[in-house]
Amino acid sequence: VDVREALGVGRSRAARPGAGGRVIRFPASRRQAAGEEPSVDESGIQALLERARAGDEVAFGELFRSLEPDVHRLCTRLLGSADEARDATSEAFLRARGGLDGYDPDRPFRRWLLAVAAHHCVDRLRRRRREERLFDPRELDASELASPGPSPLQGLLRAEARREVLTAVEALEDRHRFPLVLRYYAELDYTGIAECLGVTRNQVATLLFHARRRLREELAGSAASGASS
Amino acid sequence: MSCPNEITLCAYVDGELPAPRVRHLESHLVTCLDCRGRVLALREEAALLADALHERAPEVFAVAPAAVPARGLAFSFPLAIAVASVVLAVVGALAEARLPGGLGFLSPLRLMGVPEMLFDLVFLLRDRTPGLLELGLSVAVVVSVSALGSFALSAVVRRLAGTAGLVLALLWLAAPRPSAALELRSDEEVTVPAGQVVDQTLLVGADVVNVDGVVRGDLLVAAERLTLRGTVEGNLFFFAQEAEITGRVEGVVHGLAERLRMDGEARGLGGAFERLVVASDGKLERDLIVAAESANLDGEVGRDAWLFGERLELRGRVGRDVDARAEQLALFDGARVGGDLDARLPEGEEVEQAPGARVVGEIRVTPRTSLHRHYLAHWREPHFYAFLLIQFAASFVTGLLLYALVPRLFASEVTTARAFLGAVGWGFLLLVGAPVALILVALTVVGIPVALMGLFVYLTALYVADILVGALIGRSLLQPGPRLGAFGRALLLGLGIVILGHALPFIGPAVGVVSLLLGLGLAVERVRSWRWS
Numbered sequence: 001v002d003v004r005e006a007l008g009v010g011r012s013r014a015a016r017p018g019a020g021g022r023v024i025r026f027p028a029s030r031r032q033a034a035g036e037e038p039s040v041d042e043s044g045i046q047a048l049l050e051r052a053r054a055g056d057e058v059a060f061g062e063l064f065r066s067l068e069p070d071v072h073r074l075c076t077r078l079l080g081s082a083d084e085a086r087d088a089t090s091e092a093f094l095r096a097r098g099g100l101d102g103y104d105p106d107r108p109f110r111r112w113l114l115a116v117a118a119h120h121c122v123d124r125l126r127r128r129r130r131e132e133r134l135f136d137p138r139e140l141d142a143s144e145l146a147s148p149g150p151s152p153l154q155g156l157l158r159a160e161a162r163r164e165v166l167t168a169v170e171a172l173e174d175r176h177r178f179p180l181v182l183r184y185y186a187e188l189d190y191t192g193i194a195e196c197l198g199v200t201r202n203q204v205a206t207l208l209f210h211a212r213r214r215l216r217e218e219l220a221g222s223a224a225s226g227a228s229s
Numbered sequence: 230m231s232c233p234n235e236i237t238l239c240a241y242v243d244g245e246l247p248a249p250r251v252r253h254l255e256s257h258l259v260t261c262l263d264c265r266g267r268v269l270a271l272r273e274e275a276a277l278l279a280d281a282l283h284e285r286a287p288e289v290f291a292v293a294p295a296a297v298p299a300r301g302l303a304f305s306f307p308l309a310i311a312v313a314s315v316v317l318a319v320v321g322a323l324a325e326a327r328l329p330g331g332l333g334f335l336s337p338l339r340l341m342g343v344p345e346m347l348f349d350l351v352f353l354l355r356d357r358t359p360g361l362l363e364l365g366l367s368v369a370v371v372v373s374v375s376a377l378g379s380f381a382l383s384a385v386v387r388r389l390a391g392t393a394g395l396v397l398a399l400l401w402l403a404a405p406r407p408s409a410a411l412e413l414r415s416d417e418e419v420t421v422p423a424g425q426v427v428d429q430t431l432l433v434g435a436d437v438v439n440v441d442g443v444v445r446g447d448l449l450v451a452a453e454r455l456t457l458r459g460t461v462e463g464n465l466f467f468f469a470q471e472a473e474i475t476g477r478v479e480g481v482v483h484g485l486a487e488r489l490r491m492d493g494e495a496r497g498l499g500g501a502f503e504r505l506v507v508a509s510d511g512k513l514e515r516d517l518i519v520a521a522e523s524a525n526l527d528g529e530v531g532r533d534a535w536l537f538g539e540r541l542e543l544r545g546r547v548g549r550d551v552d553a554r555a556e557q558l559a560l561f562d563g564a565r566v567g568g569d570l571d572a573r574l575p576e577g578e579e580v581e582q583a584p585g586a587r588v589v590g591e592i593r594v595t596p597r598t599s600l601h602r603h604y605l606a607h608w609r610e611p612h613f614y615a616f617l618l619i620q621f622a623a624s625f626v627t628g629l630l631l632y633a634l635v636p637r638l639f640a641s642e643v644t645t646a647r648a649f650l651g652a653v654g655w656g657f658l659l660l661v662g663a664p665v666a667l668i669l670v671a672l673t674v675v676g677i678p679v680a681l682m683g684l685f686v687y688l689t690a691l692y693v694a695d696i697l698v699g700a701l702i703g704r705s706l707l708q709p710g711p712r713l714g715a716f717g718r719a720l721l722l723g724l725g726i727v728i729l730g731h732a733l734p735f736i737g738p739a740v741g742v743v744s745l746l747l748g749l750g751l752a753v754e755r756v757r758s759w760r761w762s
Contacts, residue, residue: 077282165281167712183243184275185282190245205245209236212274 652750694748699724
């Protein structure tokens with residue numbers, strides 16, 4: 001338990017406020033830091049949900065307004081094009097309204113909604129690509145796993161660095177970008193990601209591994225070219 | 230135990246490792262400094278990723294496209310330039326050739342009859358189907374004004390100002406206007422009788438317009454026949470089949486007409502006419518700048534006269550220099566030029582000068598140079614390069630500014646030869662159609678301001694066309710990301726290619742035509758794809 005606390009590792013982000021010396025900021029504080037209007041809090045969302053499930057269109061509209069920026073951003077990150085993301089966002093909300101009965105009120109609504117939207121984006125991608133095995137990771141060979149590879153990204157906390165990381169993420173292939181965005185933006189767990197992408201949990205771990213490596217290579221490459229020019 | 234691999238550590242950091250393996254791993258971490266370091270690094274990476282993905286991407290660049298495949302351009306552009314070269318060569322040869330009488334109409338320099346036909350067509354439409362013309366015009370005007378307005382408004386609001394900008398813009402639109410400064414009149418025949426004074430700018434659209442009274446502001450007229458016997462204290466702008474000015478214009482006269490007879494006085498005169506007569510009583514205090522099929526200058530010009538035309542006859546007095554480009558130039562008895570006479574005439578042609586005609590300064594006759602020698606001459610003059618550089622810099626800055634304001638404008642993609650042809654087709658339609666539409670709009674009373682605005686938009690589009698093409702070429706070659714810097718590099722390259730292309734000898738004009746058509750086509754495509762969301 002000491003180790004875990006010292007390393008700040010836990011089951012979920014919300015479960016470790018202030019753990020260890022380095023504190024990871026919560027998504028809410030990040031959003032506020034980015035200068036956005038704070039969205040309705042979870043209790044407010046639950047109240048709206050009650051009404052929306054009873055068929056209150058106004059309540060659903062409120063929900064839409066408060067969560068639309070989050071969903072739209074997810075779709076933009078996943079699909080790359082702002083136009084397509086706009087369509088995907090409204091369709092994801094339609095889908096969510098149709099599937100409200102399947103929502104478990106004990107879990108955070110935002111995460112459920114993001115999962116629905118992520119599913120929808122994956123469907124869109126499949127329609128676009130018409131390939132069956134979109135997210136099947138290639139077999140890991142032992143040497144690749146053993147090779148040190150570029151070291152994890154550290155110390156890049158300036159705003160420009162975040163932009164750079166974002167640009168690099170956008171440049172990744174779909175099969176690398178999707179798991180990363182689902183994990184670190186939508187905050188789905190491996191099971192959720194696995195369901196979404198139609199792969200196994202172990203494959204999710206492998207996909208994430210590849211994606212992070214590709215991302216580091218990408219950033220190392222752009223840093224090198226930036227330094228040389 | 231040996232150290233766990235990165236996948237395991239990652240899963241641990243993500244809180245996704247099953248409980249028994251967590252215990253196992255943690256007992257390892259207690260003893261292994263390396264692995265503790267790796268876990269910390271992975272955790273920091275995860276936090277950075279989450280941070281970056283929650284970052285609000287600058288909206289401005291999120292909608293801009295990243296890359297364009299170069300195939301469509303690579304084939305189509307040279308082909309189009311070749312075609313345009315051939316067309317221009319034929320047109321140029323026709324312009325230079327002295328065609329036998331029967332084939333004279335083929336020469337692009339001979340406009341005889343075209344303005345007449347245009348006027349006839351417009352007035353025929355007005356006479357026979359007044360409702361149709363008016364209906365079409367009002368629909369077109371409303372649509373284009375509202376489209377332009379919303380486009381500008383939404384671009385400004387989105388990019389620059391947010392809600393405050395929208396409120397300001399609406400306030401500006403809603404603010405009361407000094408409506409008294411403008412008077413509109415429309416009828417079959419509009420007359421300002423002698424003794425009547427119009428205190429403001431007067432806009433008139435009618436078949437016949439007679440002004441015998443006084444207009445204190447400017448006078449703007451679109452008419453079949455305009456007669457001005459009174460006084461205009463401002464400027465006179467007119468578009469007419471036939472115009473006669475015997476009164477006084479204290480400002481400058483700008484006109485587009487089939488025939489203009491100038492018997493009165495004005496500060497200056499500019500415009501294009503099929504036949505222009507400045508009668509012996511006509512007097513221009515300052516300059517005369519006109520293009521006319523035939524021009525008779527019997528009256529007086531206070532300063533310089535610039536004349537472009539086919540046959541120019543001079544019987545009156547010009548205070549300073551005369552600069553004329555024509556097929557024939559004749560000076561009759563009584564003609565007097567206070568300064569020099571510069572004439573560009575076809576090779577072998579001389580100025581016809583009567584014994585009583587007097588030129589105080591020199592008479593210089595320059596044979597009109599062949600178009601081809603003309604192109605090459607550019608390259609020997611330093612100011613040509615300076616001009617290229619200025620043009621390049623101005624286009625580049627404008628392009629960057631446009632990208633920052635309306636990145637969507639640059640989102641065109643031309644991936645196939647078909648798309649290329651389509652864009653060029655639309656560009657041609659806009660290039661030719663817009664002036665015709667503007668003239669039609671100018672014929673209605675409300676149309677004159679709208680036509681002036683439309684003219685401004687049209688000229689802007691002509692300017693922006695090259696920038697759009699430059700950006701397209703640059704993007705297809707460099708495949709830049711959406712950032713301003715990357716776009717800037719692509720624009721720099723693309724504009725460089727386009728502007729150098731314009732300057733090339735022989736094929737330069739063809740490059741210009743193709744680039745203009747393509748650019749206008751891209752603009753049309755962008756406007757058509759604008760979503761009214």
